[in-house]
Amino acid sequence: MTCRSILNVVLFCFSPFILSAQEPVVKKLDNGIQVTFQESLSTIKQTVELNVISDKVIHVTSSPTGFGNTYKSLMIADALPKTATSWEMKQDAEQVVLLTSSINANVSLKTGAVSFTDKTGRPILKELKRDGTTFVSDSYSGDKFYKINQGFGISDSEGFYGLGQHQNGVMNYRGHQVDLSQYNTDVAIPFMVSSANYGILWDNYSITKVGDVRKLQPLSALKLYSKTGQAGWLTATYSSLKQTSAPIVRAESIIDYSFLKDMKNFPDSFKMASGKVRWEGDIESPYTGQHTLLMKYAGYLKIWVDGKLQADRWRQPWNAGAIELELNLVKGKKYPIVMEWIPDGGESYLSFNWQSPIPEEQKNQISFLSEAGDQVDYYFVSGNNIDEVIGGYRLLTGAATLMPKWAMGFWQSRERYKTQDEILNTVKTFRDRKIPLDNIVLDWSYWAQDQWGSQEFDLARFPSAQNMISELHDKYHTKLMISVWPKFYKGVDAYNDFEKKGWLYMRNIEDDRKDWISTGYSGTFYDPFNPQARVGFWSLLNNKLYKKGIDAWWLDATEPDIHSNLDLETRKTLFSPSIGSGVRYFNAFPLQNAKGIYEGQRQTNPKDRVFILTRSAYAGQQRYATATWSGDISSRWHDMKDQIAAGINFSLSGLPYWTMDIGGFSVERRFENAKGADLDEWREMNARWYQFGAFTPIFRVHGQFPYREIFNIAPESHPAYKSMLYYNKLRYRMMPYIYSLAGKAYHENYTIMRGLIMDFGGDAAVKNIADQFMFGPSLLINPVSEYHAKSRTVYLPEGSGWYDLYTGTYNKGGQKIQANAPYERMPLFVKEGSIIPFGPELQYTSEKPADPLRLYIYAGRDASFTLYEDEGTNYNYEKGAFSKIPLNYNEKAKTLTIGNREGSFNGMLQNRTILVFVVRPGKKLPLALDATSKLKINYTGQQVLMKIN
Structure with a gap:
């Protein structure tokens, strides 16, 4: 029998099945439609379901089994508001259409792909056809699931924003890969908004990549040449900073020292605390176009490509940062590259990856790629503007609770106040100097050294915490926030109680890892996915702290960072939620941890507003009275600049309260006891950062030594002191404006810190602006992030004129100007057609x-x-x-x-x-x-x- 005959037999035998499989089953449900497909040449086996949430919000799922998700959504509010939404279903030979008063959702009866249009038929968003890569069976720790990959076709002009908080300085994520995995300084929120006025809320808790989800490539995927021209590697030279030993020279084609486990790959005799490394040679790409270089780094790093300095960075050795560089390279052309790295510590981290240019056929696509799920599960949220899109997000995940008014004032913090006298004396100095203040923060380690998790004050340093808090309240009209980690040392009473009840993650104990305190202690975290454990944790906080008068909670390390700098696979083994595997729920710890404290305090005291500051967040966390800060960033100008885009995109993720460590958390040694030029730079950087911080939702100073109080940064006569005091007082004079914005965030789903795309979406020039934002409807904020700068370029969006806030000078919109930025002032502009209310001078928000x-x-x-x-x-x-x-x-x-x-x-x-x-x-x-x-x-x-x- 010929090959053609065999093929005809196969087609004859199976053609009836194929024909019947092409007939999907369509059902009209009470709240939407369901279409079931059998596997065919045009589609995979799947059940596609569309549920109407409102006229602008549609829930889309696709399940290969037809049974749908059996796991309760954590991000979606328990009770969605009942909205009177009328809709209808229409069907023809090609598609079934769900129509609301605002949008049409179309399901192809051939492929199962869903597309969205407006009422005129204008395309908004379309799914790429699901295929064999959409659902890939996998399992972890007895949990069976799929790896999920869903692509979307987009227009060629859209910008994409949100997705939490990331430290690469990128505003518009189009063409980028965004890694959604919780990490100190990175916050994963799976909500993306488009400049085309829609959003995608991806209901999944596992590590997820968004955008260009192609696998990153190692350095070795480029053609490498040593510094002497030999093909196959770069020349790596390991040396001592003081030249006390002979250099070690070796060939390296992979640079990957990302985690603790990778430390063994350094040369045995290399001393990281006193050494440096230099990689030299050439790189050559097999592609022409825009390449992305991605570096994870700690310590000092400089990168030159083709003789040009591309990056000059520093990050504290124990908490790596990220660099994303975009370079246009030509296929087959050699480019000299030099990387110089000073680890600056006993353990430091560095890795190098890259991404090739996006293929032409993928340029108008984005994807969501998740490690674990039962189905494709997302909410399409449309609106007439991005405010309405964020309103749809909060319809699904809950309103942003209204923070107490005092939280809008100034917060003073440092790492750390070691005694109650330090706290009281600091607040007294603020009041004596007439520096406005509402909240002082007590950071970690107020307990005895070996009592982490006890929530007990060390009586040697805090002999009467309750009296201290009363004095803060009654005498100084100041609130106290306290740091409460979800961490417990082995052997403390709370540990023993939680262990007995099965409320702890025990793998870190079994692995006998020690933390960094003194000679090291064994400890672990509790499980907030267990409802009883959440109640137990709140009960501990209530009995030990809240009853003493604590006003607010600082939830640190809520990624959870059970042990820093472990690789992801090891982190997953330490994290064993009671409701499923650590892979499935990797990103959801901060959401559940905040939930327990919010619900616990509201039940204990229904009157006073809860306030929570947390280092990590997830979709829905705004309903639990949380603000998020950007983690342990460094005290460097580049980190200050990166916070602007980080804060804007966090706010575009639907959570309105964001803050940062003004001045940066971790400090280079040159600043610790700075003199001369270093002291000048320290003061100017803090002044500039303070100017920026005064116009973020939460105005908060924090960091390691040197002390961060303005009187410890500079004397009263210094321009840095004068500038910081000016902006502190201005913040309080603007309290009627600021608190009105907070009220609007609750009552109208408003966003306080606003990317320019929100208010000037018709102006194409604003799509990629990463260092300007609106503070409310009226104020254009333009932070200064360069040392010695006396001016900066400011884009004034079109469609409005702009007034200089300080002088009242008028400027036309739709232009770039070189705005004055003297040491003591940041350029601020007011939109034409604004009313700004100012109040009296205050020392604290409730003074008058x-x-x-x-x-x-x-x-x-x-x-x-x-x-x-x-x-x-x-x-x-x-x-x-x-x-x-x-x-x-x-x-x-x-x-x-x-x-x-x-x-x-x-x-x-x-x-x-x-x-x-x-x-x-x-x-x-x-x-x-x-x-x-x-x-x-x-x-x-x-x-x-x-x-x-």
Whole structure:
């Protein structure tokens, strides 16, 4: 029989099956549609289901088994709001369509791929057809699942944002690979927003890659040449900084010293604490186009390519950072490369990977690639703008709770206050010097050295913690936040109790790893996935700390960082959630840890607002009263600059409260006892960082020695001190504006720290801007992140004019300008058509009400703002106890209308004085917050109309 005959027989035998398999089964459900496919030439076996959440939110799943997800979603709120959403189903030979009043979701009856259009049929997003790579069977620790890979086709002009917080300085993630795995300084949140006004919430908890998910390539995938021209490797020279030993020279084609396990790969005689390494040679790529070089590094690293310095970085040896460099290389051309590395510590880390140019056929694609799941599971969220998209995210995952008003004030912290006298004396100095302050933070190790997890104060250093807290509250009007790790030393009472109840991860104990304290102690973390363990952990905090008067919680190491610098596979073995494997739930620890404390405190004390600061976060965590800080970054200008994009993208991930260690956490030795030029740089860097930090949602200073109080950074006469004090006071004068933004974040799903794409999406120039952002609707923030800079380039978005906040000078939008940036000032601009309310000078947020209220109107077009107020510390706002005062300026009529006050609350200011100041394009008016005005209103809650000449 010929080959053709055999083929005909095979086709004859199987063609009936193939034909029948092409007929999918369509069901209309109560809340959506379900389409079941059998395997065929055009599709894999799968059940595709679309559920209507709202007219703009559709839940999409595809399961190869047809049974769907048996695991409860942790990120989705327990009870989704019931929305009256009408929808209909239409079907033809090609597709079945689910139609709402806003969008159409189409399921191809040939492939099962889902696509989304608006009501006019304009394409928004489309799935790539699922195939044999979508579901790959795998298992871990007795847990059976699939590796999940879902691609999407996108337009050629979209930008992509969100996805948590990452330290590569990238704003627009299009064309990049984003690794969603929790790590100190990296926060994984699987929510991505598009400049085309939609988002994808990927309901999965495993390590996930997003965007260009092709596997990264090692250095050896490039053609390498030694410094003498031999093909196959770079020349690596290991030497002593003091030249006390002969250099070690060897060939290296892979640079991968990423984790503790890799330390054995260094030359035996190389001393990292006193050595340096230099790699030299040439690289040659088999591709032409934009290449991405990705380095993980700690210590000092410089990289030159083709004779140009591409990076000059430092990171503390125990906590590696990341560099992402984009280089255009030509196929077959040799490029000289030099990498010089000073480890700067006994254990330090370095690795080198790269990614080739994106193939042409993949340039308009993005993908989600997860290590573990039962099905493709995501929510398509559309909107008329990105605020509406984030509103859809919060519809699914919960509203962002309203933080206590004092949290909007200034926080002072350091690593660390070692005694209660240090805390009290520090706060006293703030009050004596008239430096505004609301919160002081007690970092780790207030317990006795061997009592981590006891939550007991070391009585030798904190003889009366309760009296200390009372004095902070009553005498100094200052709150106290305290660090509470999910960590327990073996043998402490709490450890013994939790171990007996099965609430601890025991592998780290069995492996007998010791931490870094003194000679090292054995310890591990508790399991917040266990509901009883969450209750038990809160009970411990309540009995040992909360009853003493603690105001807020600092949740450190919530990745969880059970033992630092372990490779991912080892980290997974240490992490054994009670509800599933460590692979399946790798990223969800911070969400469950915050949940237990939030629910515990609200049950214990339903009145006072919970406040939590956490080092890591996950989708949905905003409903648990959390702010997230950017981890243990370094005190370097490049790290300061990287925080701008990190904070903006975190905010675009749907969580509105973000902060950082102003001044950076880890400090180079040259700054520890700085003199001369080093001291000058230290002071200027802190001043610039402070200027930036004053316009982030949470205004917080923290770091290792040197001490971070402004009076310890510089004397009163120094410009650094003057600048920091100016911005601290300005923050408090702006409290009516800032707290109104916080109210809007809860009531209207607003975002406080705003990427320019949110407010100027029609301006293509803003898509990739990574170092400017809006603070609320009116203020354009432009941090200065270069040493000795006296100006910086600022892009003023089109569609509006812009006023210099300090001078009132008017500038047209749609242009770049060189903005003045003297030492003591950061460029700040106000959008034309804005109203900004300012209050009186304060030493703490509750010192006095916002009276008189100064309204600065930035005229030239209509303007509006809503002043929001409530009781500031309790949950009565959830029951309607708040007020709103609408402020509206009409440019044509030249009138200001202060509308009727809406709502009320206990303690509400019934009558207030309002002073009005008007800034116009032809009338400069400098900001003068103690000035008087002829435009004066006595406001009693009833509408007032003022004509402004």
